[in-house]
Amino acid sequence: MLLKDKVVLVTGASGGIGKAAAIGAARHGADVAINYHSDEAGAADAVAQIEALGRRAIAVKGDVAQVETAQAFVDAAVEAFGKVDVFVNNAGICPFHAFLDMPPEVMERTMKVNLFGAYYMVQAAANQMVKQGHGGSIIAVSSISALVGGGMQTHYTPTKAGVHSLMQSTAIALGKHGIRCNSVLPGTIETAINKEDLADVAKREYMSGRIPLGRLGEPDDLAGPIVFLASDLANYVTGAALLVDGGAFVNLQ
Ligand SMILES: NC(=O)C1=CN([C@@H]2O[C@H](COP(=O)(O)OP(=O)(O)OC[C@H]3O[C@@H](n4cnc5c(N)ncnc54)[C@H](O)[C@@H]3O)[C@@H](O)[C@H]2O)C=CC1
């Protein structure tokens, strides 16, 4: 039990990596507050799975692109559980689109959800942790795409580099409060975000062929690394970025 009686908040946790991280935290003894955008059934299922593990859970609806969502989420968690120990910024979108004719609204929505949303959420969680006075752990779900590009992801990869950079800067800003800030950099993980993209058989085979461990990732592959960074096992880890990609990044030839 690495997170016994900790309170963990996860954004975008009605499915995919966020849901796996929320349930993974509960498996390690945490009570969990999840933010979700619109998938009521997915959010209810995450709550039910956490409660089945004997932990408490709440689901709070909100669009992370709206500034006020962040404080409302933190307030709801504090009202339910009394504190915030761990904050996982996970919510994100990746509407694949070519560069030369990128619609401004697609670019701006991606920035607002992935980067602005992360900024306001992390700020709200950090203020709560500072007020509590006993430190905390913040983890951003960045991406291998913080380090490498994607021709159909010119609006997306800068947001992932941005949240990685945000963790580096907040690690400095919040170190004196005992708040650690790190990012995980997933490779290609099969979730709703890339269902359509990976439906292309040739693309799917190319992507899995690039991975030394021989398979695409699953949401649960992120749960362990996130729980580790959240836990006291990572007490002296801050400003770090952990690739969770089956070895894809280092596979040049
Ligand atoms: N699946 C992959 O290959 C990779 C995913 N990531 C990142 O992991 C994170 C989670 O994505 P996945 O689980 O893969 O996909 P997903 O589509 O299953 O999950 C994304 C979650 O974010 C939520 N969300 C989207 N817009 C939101 C908004 N405005 N407000 C609140 N919630 C919102 C969605 O409802 C969903 O629950 C994202 O930040 C993504 O960029 C990073 C690297 C690889």
Ligand SMILES: C[C@H](O)[C@@H]1OC(=O)[C@H](O)[C@@H]1O
């Ligand atoms: C959604 C993509 O399949 C996925 O997102 C990322 O961040 C990875 O780099 C993959 O491109």
